[in-house]
Amino acid sequence: MSDPDEFSLNETKADTAAATAGSSATAAPEAATQRHTAHEPSRIPLPGKLYESRKTVHNKRIDGPFRRFKWLVMAITLAIYYVTPWLRWDRGPYAPDQAVLIDLAHRRFYMFSIEIWPQEFYFVAGLLIMAGIGLFLVTSAVGRAWCGYACPQTVWTDLFQHVDRFFDGDRNARMRLDAVPWGVNKVLQRTVKWSIYLVIGFWTGGAWIMYFADAPTLVHDFWRGEAAPAAYITAAFLTLATVALGGFMREQVCIYMCPWPRIQSAMLDERSLLVTYKDWRGEPRGSLKKAEREPDKVGDCIDCMQCVQVCPTGIDIREGPQIGCITCALCIDACDKVMAEIGRPRGLIDYATLEDCRAEAAGLPPKPVWKTLLHPRTIAYFLIWGSIGLVMLFALGNRSHTGLTVAPDRNPPFMLMSDGSVRNAYTLRLRNMESRPRKMEIAVEGLPGAAMWDETIGRAQAAPKLVFEVPADQLLAVRAYVVAPAGTATKDFNFRITSLDEQRESEEVGTKFTSPEDE
Amino acid sequence: MANKHVDQPTGTETVGHEWDGIEELDTPLPRWWLWTFYLCIAFALGYSVVYPAWPMLNSGTQGLLGWTSRGQLAKDMSVSDQAHTSMRELLARIPIERLADNSALMKQAVAGGHAAFKVNCSQCHGSGAAGSQTLGYPNLNDDDWLWGGDIKTIEVTLTHGIRQHGDDKTRSSAMPPFEGVFNPGQIAALSAHILSLSGKAKPNSEGAALFAQNCISCHGINGEGGRNVGAPRLNDAIWLYGGTSAEIGRQIQRPRMGVMPSWGGRLDPVTIKMLAAYVHSLGGGEDFVEVAKDPAVPVHVRP
Numbered sequence: 001m002s003d004p005d006e007f008s009l010n011e012t013k014a015d016t017a018a019a020t021a022g023s024s025a026t027a028a029p030e031a032a033t034q035r036h037t038a039h040e041p042s043r044i045p046l047p048g049k050l051y052e053s054r055k056t057v058h059n060k061r062i063d064g065p066f067r068r069f070k071w072l073v074m075a076i077t078l079a080i081y082y083v084t085p086w087l088r089w090d091r092g093p094y095a096p097d098q099a100v101l102i103d104l105a106h107r108r109f110y111m112f113s114i115e116i117w118p119q120e121f122y123f124v125a126g127l128l129i130m131a132g133i134g135l136f137l138v139t140s141a142v143g144r145a146w147c148g149y150a151c152p153q154t155v156w157t158d159l160f161q162h163v164d165r166f167f168d169g170d171r172n173a174r175m176r177l178d179a180v181p182w183g184v185n186k187v188l189q190r191t192v193k194w195s196i197y198l199v200i201g202f203w204t205g206g207a208w209i210m211y212f213a214d215a216p217t218l219v220h221d222f223w224r225g226e227a228a229p230a231a232y233i234t235a236a237f238l239t240l241a242t243v244a245l246g247g248f249m250r251e252q253v254c255i256y257m258c259p260w261p262r263i264q265s266a267m268l269d270e271r272s273l274l275v276t277y278k279d280w281r282g283e284p285r286g287s288l289k290k291a292e293r294e295p296d297k298v299g300d301c302i303d304c305m306q307c308v309q310v311c312p313t314g315i316d317i318r319e320g321p322q323i324g325c326i327t328c329a330l331c332i333d334a335c336d337k338v339m340a341e342i343g344r345p346r347g348l349i350d351y352a353t354l355e356d357c358r359a360e361a362a363g364l365p366p367k368p369v370w371k372t373l374l375h376p377r378t379i380a381y382f383l384i385w386g387s388i389g390l391v392m393l394f395a396l397g398n399r400s401h402t403g404l405t406v407a408p409d410r411n412p413p414f415m416l417m418s419d420g421s422v423r424n425a426y427t428l429r430l431r432n433m434e435s436r437p438r439k440m441e442i443a444v445e446g447l448p449g450a451a452m453w454d455e456t457i458g459r460a461q462a463a464p465k466l467v468f469e470v471p472a473d474q475l476l477a478v479r480a481y482v483v484a485p486a487g488t489a490t491k492d493f494n495f496r497i498t499s500l501d502e503q504r505e506s507e508e509v510g511t512k513f514t515s516p517e518d519e
Numbered sequence: 520m521a522n523k524h525v526d527q528p529t530g531t532e533t534v535g536h537e538w539d540g541i542e543e544l545d546t547p548l549p550r551w552w553l554w555t556f557y558l559c560i561a562f563a564l565g566y567s568v569v570y571p572a573w574p575m576l577n578s579g580t581q582g583l584l585g586w587t588s589r590g591q592l593a594k595d596m597s598v599s600d601q602a603h604t605s606m607r608e609l610l611a612r613i614p615i616e617r618l619a620d621n622s623a624l625m626k627q628a629v630a631g632g633h634a635a636f637k638v639n640c641s642q643c644h645g646s647g648a649a650g651s652q653t654l655g656y657p658n659l660n661d662d663d664w665l666w667g668g669d670i671k672t673i674e675v676t677l678t679h680g681i682r683q684h685g686d687d688k689t690r691s692s693a694m695p696p697f698e699g700v701f702n703p704g705q706i707a708a709l710s711a712h713i714l715s716l717s718g719k720a721k722p723n724s725e726g727a728a729l730f731a732q733n734c735i736s737c738h739g740i741n742g743e744g745g746r747n748v749g750a751p752r753l754n755d756a757i758w759l760y761g762g763t764s765a766e767i768g769r770q771i772q773r774p775r776m777g778v779m780p781s782w783g784g785r786l787d788p789v790t791i792k793m794l795a796a797y798v799h800s801l802g803g804g805e806d807f808v809e810v811a812k813d814p815a816v817p818v819h820v821r822p
Contacts, residue, residue, distance in 0.1 A: 050547060050548065050553065051547050052547040052549055053549075054551065409647070411645070411647030412645075412649035415649075415660045417756065420755075423660075423802060459662070481802050
């Protein structure tokens with residue numbers, strides 16, 4: 001809550017206010033710079049104390065466009081989370097039919113038509129990089145929109161706060177209940193509410209494990225007590241974590257535990273959209289009666305505290321941008337409602353960039369929204385983000401579903417046979433990434449007179465080309481012996497793998513034939 | 520240090536340090552965080568009581584649970600042995616000649632043999648089973664066998680060893696030393712003739728005559744060797760003790776003859792079977808021609 005950035009942002013604001021003081025009668029520069037001492041008591045009552053006890057946030061119910069948008073995002077994100085594991089996707093008889101599945105046991109990651117093997121984990125790394133740059137993009141365009149609407153911590157906290165509201169009533173009722181000493185009624189009430197917490201936590205943890213196994217089978221096994229211990233442990237851990245983080249820790253996670261607010265405070269600039277209290281318009285604060293008496297001496301803020309009461313993290317937005325503000329914009333809804341009731345224009349608290357604020361305070365026309373969103377930084381982020389995505393799509397579309405890796409034996413590097421010929425041994429790994437068994441041909445190229453055999457056939461049947469049946473969606477390891485006639489020198493040659501189906505995928509892998517002739 | 524003061528915008532005391540005008544606030548820790556610290560300390564104390572932790576003069580505290588890393592290893596090993604029991608039982612029952620028919624079991628046997636080879640055989644034959652020409656340990660990867668290279672023969676050689684006293688069925692033979700019997704000229708002629716068998720020298724009549732008189736009874740007329748007495752093939756490219764004229768001459772005068780322990784008394788029959796399968800799989804294994812009946816072999820499980 002106390003971050004070095006706050007100083008500079010506040011100073012900027014103060015400068016803005018000072019610069020416009022001449023033209024606006026409502027904001028005197030002293031008032032703008034001194035409002036902290038004037039209005040807010042110190043947040044820490046006893047300086048030098050070892051710890052600070054948490055003040056429970058009892059946020060008030062509010063309705064408005066942003067609250068409705070939050071409902072919508074909450075519905076969509078929760079639906080994605082709970083529904084995804086149950087989507088089916090036909091991949092034929094050899095692969096699971098779950099649309100999104102992280103199959104740790106078989107080391108496969110399925111996502112609709114995409115199947116990723118462990119060695120292709122760079123696709124996942126690419127997705128994570130895209131997610132990171134996507135967050136930068138969102139931050140530079142619309143500030144901490146992720147924190148305010150889409151972050152799981154926000155969504156689940158919101159959910160738990162609605163449970164509080166449903167069982168204990170709105171802000172005042174909850175505050176009263178908190179103050180009541182523990183008795184039978186309170187114990188009952190808390191037990192019921194915390195049981196609901198546990199149910200929500202269990203559904204959250206239970207849904208998570210569905211991503212790692214066939215969901216219907218897992219549900220069946222889970223309730224019969226036949227699922228893997230990891231499933232129960234994960235579900236239990238996530239149940240408790242959900243209850244702890246969403247039910248009890250709530251804003252403490254954002255303020256103390258999450259690195260993202262710190263990173264964001266470094267990424268925001270004067271062109272980022274923030275939930276901003278327009279202090280040059282609101283200050284000095286005064287009641288409606290005072291405003292009637294002396295209309296020139298008070299600003300639009302009537303100090304009704306609605307913006308503070310609806311805040312899910314319990315901050316006062318009028319203190320300026322701060323780490324505790326997740327920009328959920330509920331205070332905008334609250335303030336707009338009050339402004340409408342008292343007949344003043346909306347937007348005393350509003351999404352605005354610091355540049356907008358400066359311009360607005362100076363009486364300049366507002367900047368169109370698209371200009372705010374499309375500044376060089378957002379465009380650059382978008383281009384980087386988009387090009388990574390395109391490169392990955394291209395790589396994904398062009399990858400071969402047939403592959404070969406070759407590891408020559410090093411001990412011994414070569415073997416002299418009794419007829420003077422030289423044998424080298426290789427471990428070949430034939431990769432079949434299609435969900436059906438395929439025949440694949442391995443050929444030795446560039447090694448005259450060479451023949452090859454494996455454990456299943458003897459040297460008598462050695463041939464320059466061998467055909468293997470590779471099981472569906474698997475790697476077949478073959479120990480191949482390559483023999484070259486006496487006198488063959490050490491040289492490089494290739495193994496070529498060709499899939500014997502209509503795809504005719506082919507790959508050439510270079511390796512070395514080692515011979516005693518050079519020694 | 521003495522520069523502590525209350526920061527005006529936040530109302531928080533600073534720690535008193537200042538770096539180029541940047542000061543650090545002395546923000547108090549949230550209470551739950553403090554409790555997390557206390558819990559960690561409690562956990563550490565509990566852990567050090569339950570598990571071995573405190574170093575003492577001679578050893579350390581044992582811990583209430585009595586856990587040791589050695590005990591853990593023994594447990595893991597016995598779990599692993601349990602997992603192999605069924606495979607070992609199958610291996611005990613199947614005659615080794617028929618092992619090739621069961622490719623899954625063969626694969627397991629080869630894998631088990633690989634592990635046993637590293638423990639018991641790699642000291643002489645090398646971890647890659649390539650042997651050593653200077654030390655005279657045979658290479659097991661090639662297709663040249665002194666006593667035979669089918670899987671059954673390999674098993675017999677492994678079980679009874681080579682030139683072992685006290686084992687009736689051990690592989691045994693001796694090459695007479697010809698030191699003092701031949702003069703240096705005869706040794707050179709004989710060595711040249713032996714090299715000529717594999718086309719590495721010109722044939723000579725003196726050497727051929729000496730070879731016919733002294734060597735063919737074991738090594739064969741054309742130097743094709745004799746496996747019943749473990750006489751090496753002399754007309755191929757592989758030389759156990761070196762293939763130069765001097766090395767061959769030395770071997771004629773003062774023959775070196777390899778020994779191998781009989782593993783029958785040291786390893787159980789299943790491990791020997793696995794070793795035979797592994798050695799046979801190294802690339803030079805020969806096919807077995809006879810088909811044997813099922814012997815009634817008792818099941819041996821490693822204790």
